[in-house]
Structures are given as C-alpha cells and as structure tokens.
Amino acid sequence: MNKSESFGKIKWVDTHCHLQLIEEELSGNDFENIEFLIIPGVDYSSSVRAHNLSSKINIETYWSAGLHPHDAKKIENEKESLIELFHQADLIGETGLDFYRNLSSHEQQCENFLFHLEFSKKLNKPIIVHCRDSFQETYEMLVEFNNTSPVILHSWTGGRKWTKKFIDLGVYFSISGIVTYETAKDLQLSVKEIPLNRLLLETDTPYLTPSPLKGKDNRPNYIEHTAQKISKLLNINEKELSEITIKNSRNLIKR
Secondary structure, X not given: OOHHHHHOOXXXXXXXXXXXXXXXXXXXXXXXXXXXXXXXXXXXXXXXXXXXXXXXXXXXXXXXXXXXXXXHHHHHHHHHHHXXXXXXXXXEEEEEEEOOOOOOOHHHHHHHHHHHHXXXXXXXXXXXXXXXXXXXXXXXXXXHHOOOOOEEEEOOOOOHHHHHHHHOOOOEEEEXXXXXXXXXXXXXXXXXXXXXXXXXXXXXXXXXXXXXXXXXXXXXXXXXXXXXXXXXXXXXXXXXXXXXXXXXXXXXXXX
16 A cells, blocks of 8 residues: 555544534535544634534543633623633633734733733643743743643744743643645644654634635634654654544543
8 A cells, every 4th residue: 555545544633623613514525534522712702612613523532721812902801701601611722822813912911911820830731832922921821820731822832042942841732734734834834843752733613724624714624734754854754643643632532
C-alpha cells in the first residue's frame, strides 16, 4: 500500500473545532479520519451549544467553556454563568489575549484571561489559550500565575524565539492549517523546535482552512492536510505523527 492510499485511513485528534458555529449538518465523512475532537466555547451561549453538541455527535467528543478575548468586555455579565459551566466542562476556554484586533480593551482581556486561569487551576482542567500579537503579555501572565494544569496554545503562530520561551513553561502547542500556507515560513521553522510530546493538531473549524482547500469553510477531516505538512517538516511518517499526537491529546485530557 503506498503513502497516498494509506493516508486517508490514519486517525487524528482535532483539539479545536467550533462545530457549534457551523449552520449546516455535517455528515459522517466529515469525521471519517477523526479519533476524537474538542469543541471549544467562545462565550456562554456557544459553550452551552458545545456541551449540547458534544453529546449528539457519533464520535468521541469533549467540550470547553470560555469567553474569547474579543468578547472579554462581557466578562462581568457572563462570569457567574461561566463558572457554572466550568464545573461541567472537560476543559476551560477559549480565552487569552488578542492585541491584533483589540475588540476588547487590554485591561478587560487580562482580567478575563486571569479569571479563566484561576478556574483552570482550581478545577485542575486544561486551559485553551488564544494568543495573537500578545506573546510577551501571555508569557508573562502564565509565568506569574504559574498554572499547574495543562496549557494549550491554540493555533500557535509564534516564531522560533517565542516557541523556545514557551517550551520552558511546559505548554502544549496546537498547530492549525496556517502551517500549510506559503506565507507561514516562520511557523514552519518553529514547528521543528516543538518537543514531540507537546505537539497537538487542530482545524479551528470553520476557520483557517489548510491548503489546498483554502477558501472553503474548514471541516474536521481537513486536518489531514495540516498533518501531512507537519510530517514533512519533522521528517516522520503520518502514522507515527498520528500516534504521537493522539497520545499527547489523551495525556492532556487524561482519557
């Protein structure tokens, strides 16, 4: 059996998949190469939908509750409702800092991030961290807080310098379809720095569709294109990459 024939049979874990943001119903083909997936919330209502959807999908599924940095300005209104969900959820987040769009103020985003970190530590649940144009601030907050639960840097885009710094914190790096883009040379170099036991894969469905499908809404099964690119960058075969990332994902959620 050649490489192309065997590739489609390999399973992957999609650690960041916003299925609740897709309007149309997905088919079994959209999950044919998925071992399991995680549906992250971005605010209270989407977290509830992630919870409800996780019990309906006919594959192994986990969910998280959180407030995205874009909506950090809503933290006071959603705090009590989110706390209730945190106790039920498998993971905490999506949270973090986004100083590229600044749809909430820096102060609101930091307050929101700290709120999630506190409950991640208190409940000993992994936390999903959004980090865009905020590497220094995210790093400093993680160092200061010294979270003892697993940290996932979602859709990691940092270069080699920041990758090396965050490695020292023992975080997980989740790589999305961005790594397949011609413009992602720095990210492609940084992937080679990530310890294999800290590497995760994701789609960020319905966003960040990998090449050669860029322009379409992303889907869980498209993760194979991201995996194929990473396997080439690391010079390991897809089966080995699958085994490594599945093991990492299970260690992360302790399942």
